[in-house]
Amino acid sequence: MQYWLMKSEPKEVSIDDALAEPKQTVAWTGVRNYQARNFMRDGMQVGDGVLFYHSSCPEPGIAGLAEVVSTAYPDPTQFDARSKYFDPKATQEQPRWMLVDVKITQKTRLLSLAELRAESALADMVILRRGNRLSITPVSAAEWRHIVKLLKK
DNA sequence: GCCAACGTTGGC
DNA sequence: GCCAACGTTGGC
Numbered sequence: 001m002q003y004w005l006m007k008s009e010p011k012e013v014s015i016d017d018a019l020a021e022p023k024q025t026v027a028w029t030g031v032r033n034y035q036a037r038n039f040m041r042d043g044m045q046v047g048d049g050v051l052f053y054h055s056s057c058p059e060p061g062i063a064g065l066a067e068v069v070s071t072a073y074p075d076p077t078q079f080d081a082r083s084k085y086f087d088p089k090a091t092q093e094q095p096r097w098m099l100v101d102v103k104i105t106q107k108t109r110l111l112s113l114a115e116l117r118a119e120s121a122l123a124d125m126v127i128l129r130r131g132n133r134l135s136i137t138p139v140s141a142a143e144w145r146h147i148v149k150l151l152k153k
Numbered sequence: 154g155c156c157a158a159c160g161t162t163g164g165c
Numbered sequence: 166g167c168c169a170a171c172g173t174t175g176g177c
Contacts (some may be wrong), residue, residue: 007163009163033162055163055164056162056163056164061164113164132164133161133163134162152154
């Protein structure tokens, strides 16, 4: 069992959009970074905990809790010529991009980036490190517990 | 394999 | 819109 933080731009898929889906589940399409892909493909297991993070928006921060509900499978948007995520170098036989399904378990208050930065217990979080741009990052069990506690405040 | 140029991310 | 920090591309 591991924990992850996954960024989503709310104008693409917000936590409310995800909650409105059948089974409150979204396929995590559009990841086009190898490191992030590898976390989904090689690191994630069904049942892993996910911090659902809103990025590139007026109030960046953690918007809810979720869990991984599938193993990795090919991202269908890579094969769709009309999609902005289309990848001409990907084939059905040799897909490049993988994704998992993520189910929202709880919408929370918005735990802002500023609030995260203010917590010394979270100083080592990957997302808070200078220059970090990865859309999917591992979260330690201690960081997860601390954040869950903060969300109850 | 090197590395300059270019593209992207994402907070501010 | 700015810009720091990376990642990717492609010529050599």
